[in-house]
Amino acid sequence: MRIGILNSGGDCPGLNAVIHGVVGAATELGWEVIGFRNGFEGLLPNGPGHMKLDTEKTLGILSLGGTILGTTNKGNFAAKVGADSTIAKVPKDIIEQARVTIKYLGIEALIVVGGDGSLTTGLQLCEEGIPVVGVPKTIDNDLQATAMTFGFDSAVGMVVEGLDRLRTTAESHQRVMVVEVMGRHAGWIALHGGIGGGADVVLIPEIPFEIEKVAGHVNHVFASGHRSVLIVVAEGAHLEDGKLMGKEEGRANQQMLLGGIGVHVARQVEEMTGHETRDVRLGHLQRGGSPTALDRILGTRFGVKAVSLIKDKQFGRMVNYQSYHVGDVPIEDAVNKLRLVQPDSEVVMAARAVGISFGDR
Numbered sequence: 385m386r387i388g389i390l391n392s393g394g395d396c397p398g399l400n401a402v403i404h405g406v407v408g409a410a411t412e413l414g415w416e417v418i419g420f421r422n423g424f425e426g427l428l429p430n431g432p433g434h435m436k437l438d439t440e441k442t443l444g445i446l447s448l449g450g451t452i453l454g455t456t457n458k459g460n461f462a463a464k465v466g467a468d469s470t471i472a473k474v475p476k477d478i479i480e481q482a483r484v485t486i487k488y489l490g491i492e493a494l495i496v497v498g499g500d501g502s503l504t505t506g507l508q509l510c511e512e513g514i515p516v517v518g519v520p521k522t523i524d525n526d527l528q529a530t531a532m533t534f535g536f537d538s539a540v541g542m543v544v545e546g547l548d549r550l551r552t553t554a555e556s557h558q559r560v561m562v563v564e565v566m567g568r569h570a571g572w573i574a575l576h577g578g579i580g581g582g583a584d585v586v587l588i589p590e591i592p593f594e595i596e597k598v599a600g601h602v603n604h605v606f607a608s609g610h611r612s613v614l615i616v617v618a619e620g621a622h623l624e625d626g627k628l629m630g631k632e633e634g635r636a637n638q639q640m641l642l643g644g645i646g647v648h649v650a651r652q653v654e655e656m657t658g659h660e661t662r663d664v665r666l667g668h669l670q671r672g673g674s675p676t677a678l679d680r681i682l683g684t685r686f687g688v689k690a691v692s693l694i695k696d697k698q699f700g701r702m703v704n705y706q707s708y709h710v711g712d713v714p715i716e717d718a719v720n721k722l723r724l725v726q727p728d729s730e731v732v733m734a735a736r737a738v739g740i741s742f743g744d745r
């Protein structure tokens with residue numbers, strides 16, 4: 385038996401752990417594994433191609449960030465596009481080319497490791513008769529069908545480390561620091577990073593904020609004797625008029641590139657409070673580097689489970705994690721519903737209890 389694997393969308397610490405897990409489990413069954421380069425693009429005859437994966441190739445990759453296969457979030461397989469994430473159909477001829485490659489290589493099942501967008505593409509391939517199993521991947525941790533995705537813990541760890549460092553320089557200068565973090569639809573990285581790093585303000589897409597309230601809290605924190613204020617803002621937090629900050633022009637068939645809300649908030653806070661303010665965008669520092677122990681373990685378990693789903697011919701299903709258990713759900717469940725921060729949830733209440741403002745009251 386020969387199986388294929390590809391990872392698609394933004395990279396994520398722990399992707400190599402998944403590959404390591406897949407190859408380990410497949411080798412034990414006597415199967416061969418082909419890895420496609422740069423996501424779905426590797427399925428195209430004139431694309432970036434593929435490589436044979438075995439335990440020698442995957443030796444030592446567990447602790448490596450990124451992915452040895454390469455990945456992409458643009459190309460010929462766009463399914464979820466635009467700032468509003470409308471669903472498009474992957475062109476028929478592209479699917480046919482992928483089918484030909486898979487047949488030619490004698491691949492009997494394909495593992496797709498991706499976020500909501502890439503799994504939408506994976507589902508379309510499956511509906512067209514290509515046997516696919518999914519593995520959820522996103523540092524944003526915003527898929528409803530799984531309580532956790534690998535990469536999230538590494539990203540949060542990076543935010544916490546960033547806040548620890550920024551706190552010392554901010555204290556020295558009695559400044560406000562605004563830190564923009566990833567989180568397109570959901571504020572999980574901002575929320576968890578903010579709690580772990582002792583932020584004073586957390587701004588997320590799910591809780592509309594008023595800049596006057598943010599400024600009011602900044603004044604309050606300084607007035608209570610603190611020497612610095614840390615504000616964490618998710619890239620997907622909305623402006624007062626509900627719009628997102630970023631770049632949409634020139635990105636046909638691609639989702640909007642978010643970024644800039646941190647600068648915007650910093651400028652307004654400085655203007656309204658008179659406190660010196662700096663902004664930092666952590667950006668891809670959150671996605672790079674070695675995965676945490678948790679992400680290595682989760683990635684490995686997801687990879688092994690994907691092979692067992694293929695063994696049981698459970699195509700159209702995706703690995704998931706609920707209540708400390710690695711299980712599986714239909715891929716549809718993952719692509720249709722995003723897991724957002726609930727404004728009245730325990731974790732938000734806990735943040736409020738330790739003095740974090742969400743800029744809403």
Ligand SMILES: Nc1ncnc2c1ncn2[C@@H]1O[C@H](COP(=O)(O)OP(=O)(O)OP(=O)(O)O)[C@@H](O)[C@H]1O
Pocket residue numbers: 392393394423424425456457458459460461462463464465498499500501502503505521522523524568638639
């Ligand atoms: N080969 C491809 N051709 C066109 N678009 C692609 C391709 N691979 C991935 N994409 C697009 O890239 C985007 C990001 O991928 P995905 O949603 O899987 O990752 P993610 O981890 O959720 O990241 P993000 O938060 O950026 O959405 C999606 O809009 C997806 O459709």
Ligand SMILES: O=P(O)(O)OC[C@H]1O[C@](O)(CO)[C@@H](O)[C@@H]1O
Pocket residue numbers: 393394395457522523524566567568619642671
């Ligand atoms: O790598 P790019 O194109 O800058 O993508 C950034 C996007 O990817 C993500 O990191 C998810 O993987 C989002 O949080 C972010 O909006």
Ligand SMILES: [Mg+2]
Pocket residue numbers: 393499500501502
């Ligand atoms: Mg996505």
